Amino acid sequence: MVSDIPYKIYLDESEMPQAWLNLQAYLPEPIEPMLNPQTLQPVTKEDMERVFCREAVKQEFNTSDRFIDIPHAVRDFYVMYRPSPLVRAYHLEKYLDTPAEIYYKFEGSNTSGSHKLNSAVAQAYYAKGQGLDALTTETGAGQWGTALSMACGFYGLKLTVFMVKVSSEQKPYRKAVMETYGAKVIPSPSETTAVGRRILAEHPGTGGSLGCAVSEAMELALQTENCRYALGSVMNHVILHQTIIGLECHKAMQKYGLYPDIVVGCVGGGSNFGGLIAPFVADKLEGKKDVRLVAVEPDSCPTLTRGKYAYDFGDTGRMTPLMKMYSLGSGFMPSPSHAGGLRYHGMNPLVSKLYNMGCLEAVSCAQTKVFEAAKLFARLEGYLPAPESSHALRVAIDEALRCRECGAKKKILLGLTGTGYFDLAAYQAYNNGTMEDGGLSDSELQQGLAGIPNV
Amino acid sequence: MVSDIPYKIYLDESEMPQAWLNLQAYLPEPIEPMLNPQTLQPVTKEDMERVFCREAVKQEFNTSDRFIDIPHAVRDFYVMYRPSPLVRAYHLEKYLDTPAEIYYKFEGSNTSGSHKLNSAVAQAYYAKGQGLDALTTETGAGQWGTALSMACGFYGLKLTVFMVKVSSEQKPYRKAVMETYGAKVIPSPSETTAVGRRILAEHPGTGGSLGCAVSEAMELALQTENCRYALGSVMNHVILHQTIIGLECHKAMQKYGLYPDIVVGCVGGGSNFGGLIAPFVADKLEGKKDVRLVAVEPDSCPTLTRGKYAYDFGDTGRMTPLMKMYSLGSGFMPSPSHAGGLRYHGMNPLVSKLYNMGCLEAVSCAQTKVFEAAKLFARLEGYLPAPESSHALRVAIDEALRCRECGAKKKILLGLTGTGYFDLAAYQAYNNGTMEDGGLSDSELQQGLAGIPNV
Numbered sequence: 001m002v003s004d005i006p007y008k009i010y011l012d013e014s015e016m017p018q019a020w021l022n023l024q025a026y027l028p029e030p031i032e033p034m035l036n037p038q039t040l041q042p043v044t045k046e047d048m049e050r051v052f053c054r055e056a057v058k059q060e061f062n063t064s065d066r067f068i069d070i071p072h073a074v075r076d077f078y079v080m081y082r083p084s085p086l087v088r089a090y091h092l093e094k095y096l097d098t099p100a101e102i103y104y105k106f107e108g109s110n111t112s113g114s115h116k117l118n119s120a121v122a123q124a125y126y127a128k129g130q131g132l133d134a135l136t137t138e139t140g141a142g143q144w145g146t147a148l149s150m151a152c153g154f155y156g157l158k159l160t161v162f163m164v165k166v167s168s169e170q171k172p173y174r175k176a177v178m179e180t181y182g183a184k185v186i187p188s189p190s191e192t193t194a195v196g197r198r199i200l201a202e203h204p205g206t207g208g209s210l211g212c213a214v215s216e217a218m219e220l221a222l223q224t225e226n227c228r229y230a231l232g233s234v235m236n237h238v239i240l241h242q243t244i245i246g247l248e249c250h251k252a253m254q255k256y257g258l259y260p261d262i263v264v265g266c267v268g269g270g271s272n273f274g275g276l277i278a279p280f281v282a283d284k285l286e287g288k289k290d291v292r293l294v295a296v297e298p299d300s301c302p303t304l305t306r307g308k309y310a311y312d313f314g315d316t317g318r319m320t321p322l323m324k325m326y327s328l329g330s331g332f333m334p335s336p337s338h339a340g341g342l343r344y345h346g347m348n349p350l351v352s353k354l355y356n357m358g359c360l361e362a363v364s365c366a367q368t369k370v371f372e373a374a375k376l377f378a379r380l381e382g383y384l385p386a387p388e389s390s391h392a393l394r395v396a397i398d399e400a401l402r403c404r405e406c407g408a409k410k411k412i413l414l415g416l417t418g419t420g421y422f423d424l425a426a427y428q429a430y431n432n433g434t435m436e437d438g439g440l441s442d443s444e445l446q447q448g449l450a451g452i453p454n455v
Numbered sequence: 456m457v458s459d460i461p462y463k464i465y466l467d468e469s470e471m472p473q474a475w476l477n478l479q480a481y482l483p484e485p486i487e488p489m490l491n492p493q494t495l496q497p498v499t500k501e502d503m504e505r506v507f508c509r510e511a512v513k514q515e516f517n518t519s520d521r522f523i524d525i526p527h528a529v530r531d532f533y534v535m536y537r538p539s540p541l542v543r544a545y546h547l548e549k550y551l552d553t554p555a556e557i558y559y560k561f562e563g564s565n566t567s568g569s570h571k572l573n574s575a576v577a578q579a580y581y582a583k584g585q586g587l588d589a590l591t592t593e594t595g596a597g598q599w600g601t602a603l604s605m606a607c608g609f610y611g612l613k614l615t616v617f618m619v620k621v622s623s624e625q626k627p628y629r630k631a632v633m634e635t636y637g638a639k640v641i642p643s644p645s646e647t648t649a650v651g652r653r654i655l656a657e658h659p660g661t662g663g664s665l666g667c668a669v670s671e672a673m674e675l676a677l678q679t680e681n682c683r684y685a686l687g688s689v690m691n692h693v694i695l696h697q698t699i700i701g702l703e704c705h706k707a708m709q710k711y712g713l714y715p716d717i718v719v720g721c722v723g724g725g726s727n728f729g730g731l732i733a734p735f736v737a738d739k740l741e742g743k744k745d746v747r748l749v750a751v752e753p754d755s756c757p758t759l760t761r762g763k764y765a766y767d768f769g770d771t772g773r774m775t776p777l778m779k780m781y782s783l784g785s786g787f788m789p790s791p792s793h794a795g796g797l798r799y800h801g802m803n804p805l806v807s808k809l810y811n812m813g814c815l816e817a818v819s820c821a822q823t824k825v826f827e828a829a830k831l832f833a834r835l836e837g838y839l840p841a842p843e844s845s846h847a848l849r850v851a852i853d854e855a856l857r858c859r860e861c862g863a864k865k866k867i868l869l870g871l872t873g874t875g876y877f878d879l880a881a882y883q884a885y886n887n888g889t890m891e892d893g894g895l896s897d898s899e900l901q902q903g904l905a906g907i908p909n910v
Binding site for chain 1: 461462463465467468469532534535536542546564565566568605608609627628631632634635636637830833834835836837838839874876877879880882883885886
C-alpha cells in the first residue's frame, strides 16, 4: 500500500499503556451516586463488596485519580493479545470513493472474539488476589461469558455462567468454548436460583433475558462462600478497564500525527464505547481538542435515543442498586435481534452522564442496514465483523459517504469490537433475505418506560 | 513480561517478504514429473493450463528461480492480515517447567481462520489477471473454501465450492461464511457433475470425501467457459505461496538473533508445513544450519509414517495426473476425525521428496492426546487452536517435556495454522469424553495401499 501510514498501526509491547484512564476524575461534576432501592440512600462500598470484588468496588468509587495503574500481572495477560491493531481501511475508503480516512481498532483477534477480555482479565485477577475461589456472571450473546471463562481458566477460578436461554440454544458452540475453558454454563432462567424459579413460574417457556440472568448470577454469588459476581458492562470499573482500547488508539494515531474528527462506537451497556472514547473525552473536557463522539445503537433497543434519563434498576429481578442512567425500563424486552450484545435496557452511568451533558451524540440503526455494511466490510477488509460492531461500521460508512458529498477529509475512528464467527446464523438470515429490521413501536417503548421507578 | 524478547514479535509491513521462496530450485535433484495416467508421459504445461491458472502452472514447473516475486496487489491484500505474529509461549513454557523456548507462528487471525488465505489470494489474483470469470474448488473442513471465497469476493470472481457433504452438514456456519463472501456452496457428491452422479450411484448415502470433491470441482471447471480450478494444498505452487509463513518466521527470529532447533507443523496435503519449513530446508540443504523438521499427522491418516512413496492419483475419481508422493491410496477413506484438514490420502510431492531424502521427520498422534494439548494451550495462551494445528502443538509440548528431562534449552518453532472456532463440536466431544482416538488398522491400511497403481 503506497502511503506513509501503514495499513496496520501496531504499538510495541513497550508502548502499551501502563495505566487505565479514569473518566470519573475528569467530569466537571461527579456522576449521581447509586442508590439502595429500599432506603434510597447512596450505596456504600461495604454494600457493594458483598457482591463485587473489593478492588472493582474501589475503582467504582474512585472519582479522584485520573490514571489507575494496570497491575503487572494483568499486563502480562494483555500482551498475549494486545496492543491490538489500529487498521486503516484503505480498501473500504477506495470503494466508497471518499476523501475521508477510516481507521478501525480491531478487538476481535483474541479467542473470546471481542473487547470483553480486557475487563475479564482484570476482574479475575482481582478476584484471585482477594483470595476468592469462584465468580458468577451472566452472558447474552456469549462474548462476556467466553472472556470471563478464559480469564478464570487462566487464574484457576471456578466460574458459573448464566447464559440467556434463547442464546444458549441458538449458540451451542459458545457454550462449548466456555466449557473448554472450564466454566459451568446454566441456561437462564434456571431452577438454580429463587429468582429464576420465580421468573419461570411467571413466564413458563420464556427464552430469558440479560436482566434476568444478571439477577440469577447475583443471587448465586451472594449465596456462595468465597464467591463474587463479575459484570461485563454497565459499571464504571468495567469502562475503566476498557479504556485500554481508547488509550491505544490515541497513542497509535499520535505516532503518525493523527487525531480523529469523529469517533464512532456501538453501545449496549456502554463498556466498549466508554473505553474507546475515554481519552478523547478527556481532551474535549479539558478544551484541548474538539471531536465528535457518536454512540450507535439498534433501532430495537434505542436506550440513548429514545430512553429516559432516570434512576433505574440494572436487572429484571430488581436486585441491583438504582443507577442514574438512560433506560428503557428494567422490564423492557427488546425484540429478538442479532446483536445480542446491544440488547440491554440501560446504559453505563458515565456514558449516560456525558450524553446528557451534550458531550456525545447518539444515533440508532435498522438491522438490515447494519448487515449491509457488515457484508461490504467483510468483502473489502477481510474481517467478518460482529453484528454489534457493525452498527458502528454502518455509521462510519455513512459519515464517509457524507464526506464524499462535501469533499471533507475527515478522520473517522471506528471501534470494531469483535468478530462475527459466532453470529453466522444472523449472516445466513441476511443472505437469505429473511432478516427483519427490528424497530420499536411507540406503545412498546411506553410500556418499557412505564416500568422505571419514580425516584 | 520481563524479557528481552517481546511476547509477540511483529514484523513491520515494510519487513514483509516481497518474494516467495521456491524450494524446487534448492533440491539437489528435481522432483519426479507428474504423469499423464493414460500415456504415462510427463504432463505438459498446456495440459495443466486447461485446469489451472496459467501463472499457477508456470510456478508449478519452475525449478530454477529461488525466489519468485509476490505481486504488488497480492502484498496489498496480505497487509490486511500479515505479517502475522510470532508469539513466544511464555505461559505454556512456565506451566511445562521446561528450559525449552516455544515460539508459535499464528496464522488464524484472519477471517478465514487459517493460513489458507495466503494461497487463495494469489490464485484469485492470477485468475483475475488472466481474464477469467470464475473458479471452482473443493473444501473439506472449510478453511480453504472460506479463504478462496474471501479472495474471490475481493477480486470479483464467481466461485463454486464443492464441500464434502458430511462437513457441510456438520458445519452449516462454514457454508454461511462462504455465502456471505458470495460463493456458491454445493455439498459433494452432488448431481451437478457426472463423477458426482457416478459416486452417488455406487455409494448411495455417502458422506463424501475430499478426493471426490476434487473430482467434481475439476469436472465443473473443465466444462465451464472462462473458468479454472484452484487447489488449496498438495500442489507445489500452493507450497510456494505458503512460504510467506516460514520466511516471516525466519526473519522475525533473526531480528532477535534466534534460530530454531526444531520446527514442527501439522501435515494434511502439506501446504502449511511446506511453507513453514521452506527457508529452514533451504539453509539445511545449503549446509548453513542444521535443524530438525518434524511433520505431524493424525493416527487416522498417517500418510508419511505408514504410506507408500509411489505414483498415485490426487483424487478419488482418478482425474488428476499421477504424482510421485507418499500416499495411502486414492481410494482410502480415513475414519471420521475432527481434523478434517488432515484427512487426505496423499502428500505434496515436494514434502514427500524431502521426507524420502531424510531431510524431515514424521510422527503421528492419537486424537485425544491432540485435544489434551489443545485445551491446555487454550487455557494458558488464550488462543483456541484448530484441531489440525493442535497436532503440531502436541509434538511441540512433548519435545518441550523432553527438554525438561535433559535440561536442553532448545528453541521450538511451531506452526499454529488456525483457530478452532468452527471446530467446537470437536471440543465438545473431547469435553464430554466421547472422543475416539481414530487409529488405523493394518487391514484398512493394506486395503488403501492396494489401490495405488503400479507405475
